[in-house]
Amino acid sequence: DAKTTQPPSMDCAEGRAANLPCNHSTISGNEYVYWYRQIHSQGPQYIIHGLKNNETNEMASLIITEDRKSSTLILPHATLRDTAVYYCIVRASGYSTLTFGKGTMLLVSP
Amino acid sequence: EAGVAQSPRYKIIEKRQSVAFWCNPISGHATLYWYQQILGQGPKLLIQFQNNGVVDDSQLPKDRFSAERLKGVDSTLKIQPAKLEDSAVYLCASSLETGFNQPQHFGDGTRLSIL
Numbered sequence: 001d002a003k004t005t006q007p008p009s010m011d012c013a014e015g016r017a018a019n020l021p022c023n024h025s026t027i028s029g030n031e032y033v034y035w036y037r038q039i040h041s042q043g044p045q046y047i048i049h050g051l052k053n054n055e056t057n058e059m060a061s062l063i064i065t066e067d068r069k070s071s072t073l074i075l076p077h078a079t080l081r082d083t084a085v086y087y088c089i090v091r092a093s094g095y096s097t098l099t100f101g102k103g104t105m106l107l108v109s110p
Numbered sequence: 111e112a113g114v115a116q117s118p119r120y121k122i123i124e125k126r127q128s129v130a131f132w133c134n135p136i137s138g139h140a141t142l143y144w145y146q147q148i149l150g151q152g153p154k155l156l157i158q159f160q161n162n163g164v165v166d167d168s169q170l171p172k173d174r175f176s177a178e179r180l181k182g183v184d185s186t187l188k189i190q191p192a193k194l195e196d197s198a199v200y201l202c203a204s205s206l207e208t209g210f211n212q213p214q215h216f217g218d219g220t221r222l223s224i225l
Contacts, residue, residue, distance in 0.1 A: 032211060043114070043201050043216030044153065087152060091211075097166065098214060100152025
């Protein structure tokens with residue numbers, strides 16, 4: 001699987017949009033971009049995934065650049081409960097293993 | 111729907127002792143995973159089951175770790191004997207089936223401390 005690069009930490013004010021970047025410059029054509037998050041003392045939680053089109057669900061939006069070398073996870077109105085480590089993972093289609101990096105620690109403050 | 115259930119939530123043992131963790135996946139999920147998460151790092155896959163067969167155990171330290179999934183539902187992960195470096199959170203996850211971009215759903219893990 002392609003390697004991803006994320007900033008180690010980010011801050012966001014409550015109520016504002018949180019934009020979490022991820023670089024995956026070696027991504028292959030059949031590899032999807034997945035986002036998970038892990039709140040303290042809990043297991044990772046699936047957020048969203050996409051191949052090349054932008055995706056939106058009730059939790060977040062995923063914006064993938066046209067060349068697919070980077071993506072951004074957007075939490076439109078961050079709350080204190082969104083404080084967590086966010087993992088960006090590239091995963092080949094038809095292959096189920098997830099390879100986690102260190103992720104981005106997002107701190108949402110009042 | 112009920113999530114992935116794991117027990118115990120916490121376990122403290124001395125080195126060289128043995129320990130076992132239990133996982134009950136989401137009903138109907140054919141694929142089950144065990145991950146190890148050391149403090150400050152992301153989870154690392156130990157073993158993957160498809161029903162009751164092993165798909166990938168390449169990262170499992172087989173001299174001390176073992177896992178089974180009898181009847182293709184519940185699973186247990188065992189460490190015998192434990193070493194200090196085994197202190198970690200052990201996470202179980204499940205998904206509908208291998209591949210086809212099915213997301214994995216995780217339990218809250220068992221935190222193991224080795225004294």
